[in-house]
Amino acid sequence: MKKFLILAMLLLPVVAGSKDxxxxxxxxxxxxxxxxxxxxxxxxxxxxxxxxxxxxxxxxxxxxxxxxxxxxxxxxxxxxxxxxxxxxxxxxxxxxxxxxxxxDGLSVYLHSDNPVTSLTLDQIKAIYTGLITNWKDVGGNDAKIILYGRENSSGTYVYFKDNVLQSADFAPALQSLPGTAAVVNAVAKDPNGIGFGGAAYAKGIKYCAVAAKTGAPAYEPTEENIKKGLYPISxxxxxxxxxxxxxxxxxxxxxxxxxxxxxxxxxxxxxxxx
Amino acid sequence: MSPSEDITHHRFRVVEWTGETIIRLVAFLSLAAILLILLFVFREAAPLFHPSEFAALDSSIYQASETYGEIEDDALSLGTSSTAGQGIYSAEVMTGDGVSGTFGSQWQPVSDRPKYGLAPLIIGSFKVTLIALLFAGPLGILSALFVTAFAPKALKGWLKPAVELLAGFPSVVIGFFALTILASVLQTLLGLQFRLNALTGGLALSLAVIPIIFTITEDALNAVPKSLSEASLALGASKWQTAVFVALPAATPGVLASLLLGFGRAFGETMIVLMATGNAALLSLNPVEPVRTMSATIGAEMAEVVFGDIHYSVLFFIGVILFIVTFTINGAAEFYVRQRLRRRFGGG
Known part of the structure; x- marks a missing residue:
């Protein structure tokens, strides 16, 4: 009871004072x-x-x-x-x-053995909407592209959809995984995988450099490039x-x-x- | 009878009555809780059948996307003509087609033009469940047969609890095992294109289903009257012949029940499939492509959905479908099959 009184006395000025x-x-x-x-x-x-x-x-x-x-x-x-x-x-x-x-920047991950190192925004959009399904169409191996992404309840999903896909729907083949860590892990184990998410550090993946359009220089999602506004997915x-x-x-x-x-x-x- | 005896007797009756009432109350409470949950799920899904309830909501969404016309046109010009077709289709859904919108072939709930086609999810659920049963059925039944008919007493003593222990395995652990190890092993062994697919998910799911099939089949085999096997052995049949041609056929209803209950377990399981199947809503029968099941869809999307939205009701509608399927199957297992089992041995 005593404790309660002291607590009440302590709280009283706070409650009363909040009016001002x-x-x-x-x-x-x-x-x-x-x-x-x-x-x-x-x-x-x-x-x-x-x-x-x-x-x-x-x-x-x-x-x-x-x-x-x-x-x-x-x-x-x-x-x-x-x-x-x-x-x-x-x-x-x-x-x-x-x-x-x-x-805020968003990275695109590739498997570290993937010969592709950079993509344009249009290419990423075409890959994720299912128009490009083979790596050879973007200068890589002759292999099917395996799409990894986040669940549709995630803000990252919506962000990517709004900004990179320009509100187009993801291809149905998109494998949605819970959390950025799961996406990174999946890409690290899949030589033909591609994924997206926040900054992450893991063995087996590399960041894909992104160009705003064909012919424009591609930038990696470093702090420097994002700060200057050079990296296009930010x-x-x-x-x-x-x-x-x-x-x-x-x-x-x-x-x-x-x-x-x-x-x-x-x-x-x-x-x-x- | 002395008065004191009468009092103690009376006291005993009171205690007995109170205990009985409490137990009865608890039983009714749990039944009521289940009924209330059911009622809740059905009620939340109900707006889907009265599209007019969404009318206000729909028109506002529709207006908003109309003012966004320019951006969508941009997207269309970059896309293919098929995108335009989907647009028209889902615009119908959005203006309040309610439940009829759930017959489509695309699941794109978060979109400017949401598409709530349940076909890929329903096919996904059945695909994974059937794969799981294909593995778990023979394995569970044969191991039950081995334990009841062939295993030496010492082996039986620890084999049975060991398999049953598997039933207590947290499904998230099985899912994680499938995600990190099983998927890689299967991909290397079979040269699969997709790491996470229906086969991986089904195989992981079978780990959760085997104990159910094993336990119930074992019970059914034990319930076969000893006289049957003894008669068979006395007529000169071998152990193997007795087990496969006498005991197993006699226990058929129980085996069937175990398969049905296993089906119900696999169909409703969420965590394992959420982690191991890749969750891509593809409309395909290929067992080595990723799938998205109904249960995983609810598990993944319910947390962030807008309350009262069409998407919300559709998720509850999926819950209703899941419930109806598992209820029917479990009900069939409980009532019909058990009844037959009893009639066969009870009368005979």
């Missing part, structure tokens, strides 16, 4: 949840007067919350769609403010606001873009934009 605190709500992309939480944690320790609440749910969920006015910041791992901009304009007479907060991680930020919101966004905030980007495994 500025609350910033952040909602959206599951890809960005960990990063957004890190930002919030670190920011709140240095700014005790501000509470940052972070929830996931997906990019679409965050943006519709922004439109409905239930969140201050929408996290999105994709740009806002025209339809969403339209809705925002109808309600707030603003197309929204886009803040690029980080970069996306921005955005924050969307209804209008130009002011007050506490502005301070928070400025801090995220500052070296302190960007340091956390690298710590969580993404690439800083500045």
């Amino acid at each position: 605190k500025a609350i910033i709500t952040v909602k959206g992309s599951d890809t960005m949840v960990i990063l957004a939480q890190r930002w919030a944690e670190v920011y709140m320790t240095s700014h005790p007067d501000i509470t940052v609440q972070v929830t996931g749910g997906g990019s679409g969920v965050g943006i519709s919350a922004l439109i409905n006015g239930t969140t201050d910041i929408a996290n999105a791992s994709r740009p806002m769609k025209p339809g969403e901009r339209e809705k925002l304009k109808q309600r707030y007479n603003s197309l929204g403010v886009e803040v690029k907060t980080a970069r 996306r921005f991680l955005y924050m969307y606001l209804r209008s130009k930020p002011t007050g506490a919101l502005k301070e928070y966004i400025d801090w995220i873009l500052s070296p302190d905030g960007q340091k956390l980007v690298a710590e969580t495994g993404y690439f800083p934009i500045r």
Whole structure:
């Protein structure tokens, strides 16, 4: 009982004090949840007067919350769609403010014995949609291409589909495996395999260099190339606001873009934009 | 009867009554829980049969994708004409065709034009299950026959528990074994194009099914009256002749039941097939191509699906199909076959 009283006394000022605190709500992309939480944690320790609440749910969920006015910041791992901009304009007479907060790259893995070392985006698309089924069509051995990928519940699947396949459907022959590690493992054991996922280090695989189009130089997914925007399969991680930020919101966004905030980007495994 | 005796007797009755009631209550509770789960699965799948419930949702999705016209046109110009055909087909599904959309041949639930064709999944489930039974059936039955008729007492003492121990093996362990070792071994041995395929999955699955077939067949063989085998042996038949031509035919209903229960186990198993079959929704009968089963599809996709979406209802509908198939098969094994077994030996 005594313990409970002490606890209650300790908590009371916190509960009472929260009324005077500025609350910033952040909602959206599951890809960005960990990063957004890190930002919030670190920011709140240095700014005790501000509470940052972070929830996931997906990019679409965050943006519709922004439109409905239930969140201050929408996290999105994709740009806002025209339809969403339209809705925002109808309600707030603003197309929204886009803040690029980080970069994320996606690697294509090949077996280390595969003579193919680079592919163009169009070739990767054709391979994964099932138009190219033999390695010899992209300068490799005369062997069937074995497709590995992620389950359709994964954000990586959707990202690859939206950005590389330009929303076309994956070939039915795609073998979907649980987790990037499983994809890497499968490609490492399959000389004719191809897979995609985040950065990974494993024996038996190599990164495929990717060219934006035929004739353009191909780049490997190194931190340098992704940071400079040379590696073509990379996306921005955005924050969307209804209008130009002011007050506490502005301070928070400025801090995220500052070296302190960007340091956390690298710590969580993404690439800083500045 | 003295009054004190009457009281203790009365107390005993009360305790007995309470115990009985509790046991009865627990039994009814578990039955009720099963019924409620069933009701839940059926209820969540039901919207599929009333496409109008999706109408509002559908039209909003459809509008959104219409404003995305330019991007889709881009994709089409790069693709083949067949993509356009699929588009028209699935547009029908999206405007609320409900359950009729599940007859298609493509499973592409996450797409601008989702396609919920269940054919590849249904074929996948049956393919893997049949492969598993093809291995587990003969192995399970023959080992049961060996244990009951031929094995020396000492060997029998540890062989039976050893096989039954296999039933307690976590399926995720079997799946992992298949994914990392069995798949590579089979690929090198048979020169297979795909590492993960229906054969690998079926073979791994048979490890989970063998104990079931073994145990039930063994029970059935033991239930064959001793008089039958003794009569056969007395007439000069060899051990082998007695086992194969007397004991096994007499136990046929039990053997059949074991196969049916094994089928039910294999059909519903999720983890092993999720890990070992490659999960590609191909419409093919080739046993060495990757397959995606119904159970693995639910296992992989349920976690991230949008609640109340068509995709959500379709996943529950798959659950209903799985339930109906396994219920029918297990029911047949329980009632029909057991009944016949009893009639054969009970009356005779």
